[in-house]
Amino acid sequence: MSLNDRIYAIVRAIPRGKVLTYGAVARMAGVTRGARAVGWAMNACDPETVPWQRVINAQGRISPRAFGESEIIQRERLEAEGVVFGIHDQVDLDVYLWQPSPLEIRAILDGVD
DNA sequence: AACCTGACTTGGC
DNA sequence: TGCCAAGCCAGGT
Numbered sequence: 001m002s003l004n005d006r007i008y009a010i011v012r013a014i015p016r017g018k019v020l021t022y023g024a025v026a027r028m029a030g031v032t033r034g035a036r037a038v039g040w041a042m043n044a045c046d047p048e049t050v051p052w053q054r055v056i057n058a059q060g061r062i063s064p065r066a067f068g069e070s071e072i073i074q075r076e077r078l079e080a081e082g083v084v085f086g087i088h089d090q091v092d093l094d095v096y097l098w099q100p101s102p103l104e105i106r107a108i109l110d111g112v113d
Numbered sequence: 114a115a116c117c118t119g120a121c122t123t124g125g126c
Numbered sequence: 127t128g129c130c131a132a133g134c135c136a137g138g139t
Contacts, residue, residue, distance in 0.1 A: 003135070022121050026134085035121035037135035042120055044136085055120080063120045070120085 001112050003029060007041045009112045010105070014054040017082040018098035019091060021058045028105050039063070053077040054098075060090040 006029040014020050026034035042052045043065075053074040057063045062071050075085065083096055100108075 023123090026121085031134075033122065033132095033134045035134080036119065037121090039120040040118095040136055052120085057120080058122060065120050074120090 001109075003031065003034065003037060004041050005112050006030065006109055007038055008045060008050055009108055011042075011045075011050055011052065011055060013100075013104075013108045014051060014098050017096070019054050019056050019078070019083065019093075019096045020098050021093070022055060022063075023058055024097070025055060028100075029109075056091065060093045062089070 007025055010025050010028050011020070020028075022035040022038040023033075025038045026032070029038075031037065038055065042050075042055055045052055062074050064071060075089075078091070079085065083091055085091055
């Protein structure tokens with residue numbers, strides 16, 4: 001089970017209308033400072049099977065990227081799920097951040113190869 | 114194998 | 127507050 005596998009398993013488990021930060025995904029996957037790896041994993045993921053739009057940065061904003069229009073799509077998809085963007089284009093993490101219990105996290109990771 | 118570059122985060126000035 | 131540098135991980139050269 002690679003780190004990427006754990007990252008994808010966690011992201012797939014994020015409920016509709018909730019979000020997770022890159023750092024939070026990394027910590028749940030067992031890496032304290034692996035936020036960059038999560039970013040790379042999202043960049044390389046299969047958009048059909050991974051709800052990549054539910055991963056945002058620690059400031060509650062959609063991280064800008066060098067190429068493409070996926071930032072726009074990401075916001076549209078999140079709003080379609082009920083996530084509301086406030087001033088400065090940020091979402092209220094106190095409201096939308098997914099906070100699973102350690103037990104749930106373990107259950108998710110147990111189901112990975 | 115060394116080196117660089119990111120959809121990142123933090124701690125320390 | 128705000129900026130900077132260091133940590134960290136995967137992939138491509």
